Amino acid sequence: MLMIDCPFCGPRSHDEFSYEGDATKERPAIGGDGDMAAHLDYVYMRDNPRGLHVEYWQHVNGCRAYLKVLRDTVSHQIIATGLPDAELTAPLAEQEGEG
Amino acid sequence: MSRYSIWKLIGQALRGHQDWSPAWRNPEPARHYDVVIVGGGGHGLATAFYLAKHHQVGRIAVLEKGWLGGGNIGRNTTIVRSNYLLPGNSKMYEKSLKLWHQLSQELNFNVMFSARGVLNLAHSDAQVDAHVRRGNSMRLQGIDAEWMTPADIAREMPCINLDPNMRFPVFGGLMQRRAGNARHDAVAWGFARGADMMGVDLIQNCEVTGFRRNGGEVTAVETTRGVIECGKLALAVAGSTTTLTEKLGFKVPIESHVLQAFVSESVKPLVNHVVTYGAGHFYISQTNKGGLIFGGDLDKYNSYAQRGNLPLVDHVLSAGVAMVPQISRLRMLRSWGGIMDMTMDGSPIIDKAPLDNVYLNCGWCYGGFKATPGSGWCFAHTIANDAPHPFNEELSLRRFETGYLLDEPGNGPTPKQH
Ligand SMILES: Cc1cc2nc3c(=O)[nH]c(=O)nc-3n(C[C@H](O)[C@H](O)[C@H](O)COP(=O)(O)OP(=O)(O)OC[C@H]3O[C@@H](n4cnc5c(N)ncnc54)[C@H](O)[C@@H]3O)c2cc1C
Ligand SMILES: [Zn+2]
Numbered sequence: 283m284l285m286i287d288c289p290f291c292g293p294r295s296h297d298e299f300s301y302e303g304d305a306t307k308e309r310p311a312i313g314g315d316g317d318m319a320a321h322l323d324y325v326y327m328r329d330n331p332r333g334l335h336v337e338y339w340q341h342v343n344g345c346r347a348y349l350k351v352l353r354d355t356v357s358h359q360i361i362a363t364g365l366p367d368a369e370l371t372a373p374l375a376e377q378e379g380e381g
Numbered sequence: 382m383s384r385y386s387i388w389k390l391i392g393q394a395l396r397g398h399q400d401w402s403p404a405w406r407n408p409e410p411a412r413h414y415d416v417v418i419v420g421g422g423g424h425g426l427a428t429a430f431y432l433a434k435h436h437q438v439g440r441i442a443v444l445e446k447g448w449l450g451g452g453n454i455g456r457n458t459t460i461v462r463s464n465y466l467l468p469g470n471s472k473m474y475e476k477s478l479k480l481w482h483q484l485s486q487e488l489n490f491n492v493m494f495s496a497r498g499v500l501n502l503a504h505s506d507a508q509v510d511a512h513v514r515r516g517n518s519m520r521l522q523g524i525d526a527e528w529m530t531p532a533d534i535a536r537e538m539p540c541i542n543l544d545p546n547m548r549f550p551v552f553g554g555l556m557q558r559r560a561g562n563a564r565h566d567a568v569a570w571g572f573a574r575g576a577d578m579m580g581v582d583l584i585q586n587c588e589v590t591g592f593r594r595n596g597g598e599v600t601a602v603e604t605t606r607g608v609i610e611c612g613k614l615a616l617a618v619a620g621s622t623t624t625l626t627e628k629l630g631f632k633v634p635i636e637s638h639v640l641q642a643f644v645s646e647s648v649k650p651l652v653n654h655v656v657t658y659g660a661g662h663f664y665i666s667q668t669n670k671g672g673l674i675f676g677g678d679l680d681k682y683n684s685y686a687q688r689g690n691l692p693l694v695d696h697v698l699s700a701g702v703a704m705v706p707q708i709s710r711l712r713m714l715r716s717w718g719g720i721m722d723m724t725m726d727g728s729p730i731i732d733k734a735p736l737d738n739v740y741l742n743c744g745w746c747y748g749g750f751k752a753t754p755g756s757g758w759c760f761a762h763t764i765a766n767d768a769p770h771p772f773n774e775e776l777s778l779r780r781f782e783t784g785y786l787l788d789e790p791g792n793g794p795t796p797k798q799h
Contacts, residue, residue: 285688303795328725355686357686
């Protein structure tokens with residue numbers, strides 16, 4: 283069980299949330315230079331890190347808020363949680379530790 | 382290493398099975414290979430086998446970071462089928478199914494392939510339409526498909542709950558009789574032994590950690606057992622694909638997710654076909670030892686841990702008990718997980734990578750076991766000819782750029798939906 287610390291509801295089981303994936307992707311402006319390449323990257327390409335991953339979860343069976351979570355994809359440890367506009371960073375030890 | 386036969390078995394039995402020779406060598410890595418295949422799972426081993434058998438490419442090595450067959454090839458629920466809607470997928474999967482039907486003979490190794498039929502249940506009018514459409518598409522492509530009514534199902538599979546008053550009653554099912562299952566480990570071992578007999582070096586405990594480049598060409602791989610030069614480099618590392626493509630400097634449309642599977646205690650024959658539940662995600666079959674083996678959805682978040690989580694156990698078993706109620710009385714023996722290479726359209730990639738001498742086999746999602754022989758066959762062709770075979774030309778990396786996606790259910794770029 284992953285415990286996600288919702289800023290509104292407190293720590294809840296991940297079972298109450300819907301996983302919404304990679305939170306590092308930003309939708310490119312339409313019509314700009316390199317439009318197609320930027321959209322290809324936005325829609326389909328993923329860094330898929332083995333280690334720290336920033337991702338969205340929605341508390342669908344709770345307050346329905348979208349949250350941003352920093353989680354380790356090897357240990358499943360949740361390192362930080364915030365609202366979607368939060369800049370989540372890991373303590374230095376975490377960044378160096380897990381491969 | 383010699384061929385297995387009934388005479389050999391009898392001879393060995395009389396001597397108490399004392400002097401069987403090892404099924405493959407355990408060689409030291411050479412300095413240079415013409416083709417280096419990374420990943421000693423089903424696909425890497427099958428690729429090596431068909432490369433050595435059908436193509437003249439010189440010396441071949443398979444580099445495996447752990448032991449042969451310790452990845453997804455040894456962790457799956459062994460369903461083998463070719464019941465796809467889209468020709469871009471069917472061509473490769475149907476080639477694979479044809480290879481499965483004579484694989485034990487080809488490998489001189491019993492892979493225990495059993496064409497017991499795969500039945501996909503439908504639980505609504507819309508699902509009946511979708512299944513019949515897929516069945517028609519299969520038949521147009523020369524692949525067998527048969528519609529079964531609830532009465533047909535009752536006759537053949539008394540274990541299925543056909544109560545019309547259940548929450549999601551069974552409206553019928555799409556059956557592919559040439560489909561079935563096989564023994565997962567035996568497939569890895571059979572391909573390993575076959576490749577080794579033709580001179581392929583299978584190098585275990587050899588993790589690829591980096592690459593040496595000369596422009597767009599990869600000249601050597603750095604491994605935990607030293608630097609190994611390569612003429613061509615082929616990646617078949619399933620869930621670990623992006624850890625290597627990142628080092629090679631290009632991106633792929635893949636996320637790694639954990640998928641769990643389960644096995645029950647052994648019981649008398651109960652589930653005679655492979656059956657899938659359509660109102661949730663659940664698939665079940667019975668092993669020759671009598672255990673029921675089954676699985677369901679992904680855990681639905683990115684993961685490199687080969688273990689899953691409890692809410693999904695509950696989710697999978699609720700669907701299972703709805704379909705075959707008597708399994709609620711069985712004890713579970715084991716559960717485990719494997720790391721799936723999920724693409725953004727749910728279909729695999731067998732293609733040249735955007736580098737001069739690198740080839741890519743990845744994106745197998747839930748379905749790579751059935752593809753093992755076909756994927757190896759197509760990938761070997763692609764490596765040897767520096768171009769895809771017609772069977773795999775639509776399984777390209779470029780389809781994400783050109784828009785010719787192979788999204789069977791039409792669910793969009795969300796791995797948890799595929
Ligand atoms: C629970 C579960 C159930 C499944 N059920 C089915 C099913 O019913 N039907 C079906 O068709 N498919 C099924 N699959 C999918 C199927 O098992 C996979 O798609 C397929 O096995 C993947 O190809 P592979 O055998 O080559 O992968 P793997 O066996 O995972 O091989 C990849 C190998 O690469 C090695 N490797 C990784 N990185 C490196 C490195 N840097 N250097 C050297 N070696 C490396 C790994 O150690 C591994 O041995 C299932 C999978 C799982 C996990
Ligand atoms: Zn909440």
